[in-house]
Amino acid sequence: MNIKNLLLFVLSLLHCLAVEGLSFTVTSKIYMDVKHQKKSLGRIVFGLFGKNSPKTVTNFRHICLRGINGSTYVGSNFHRVINRFLIQGGDIINGDGTGSTSIYGDYFEDEDIEIEHNRPGYLGMANRGPDTNGCQFYVTTVAAQWLNGKHIMKCNI
Structure with a gap:
């Protein structure tokens, strides 16, 4: 499935x-x-x-609305698309999944991770392990319970 079809699928979740x-x-x-x-x-x-995740939401909103050092999500890409799993984006530094920044520094600590990935359409922080949250995020396209407890959830679609 190409990125266009996957993004159309995610957008269709808005109605479902x-x-x-x-x-x-x-x-x-x-x-x-x-x-x-x-x-x-x-x-x-x-x-x-x-x-549930005030620091995470504040960081995400700030990058969306104001940016960090002139970089915002506007014009950024979804650099990782995994069929029947997720789409990932938000690398406003390098655009390829290797960059990280936040309003708190390069990384910030985990917050509430009790929300379960029990259906498609959740937005979470893509990270490299505990307390490595930055600017990257993902949107699930399926239920993904194996992510529970590993990534901060900040919203649903």
Whole structure:
């Protein structure tokens, strides 16, 4: 499956996912308009769990809205696409998954990781292990329980 089809699948989740049953409160929303080769694929709206992950949500919103040293998610790419798993992006430093930065430094510590990856459409911090959160994020395209307890969850789509 190519990136275009995968992104279209993720966007279709916007219409399929309900937030009922979640014990986490959406405190704010932010969106990204997704393009592939200058063609609009649609808008992803993220409902952020600010009470559970306040530092993470603050970092994500800051990069979305203001950026860090002139770099934002605007124009960045999804550098990792794994069919039936996730899409990953947010490397505003190198664009290839090797860069990291945050409003707290290169990395920041983990917060609430109790949210389970029990369905598609969760946004989490892509990291290299405990306390290595930065600017990179992923969106699951399937339930991915093996990620539980390893990555900070900040929202659902």
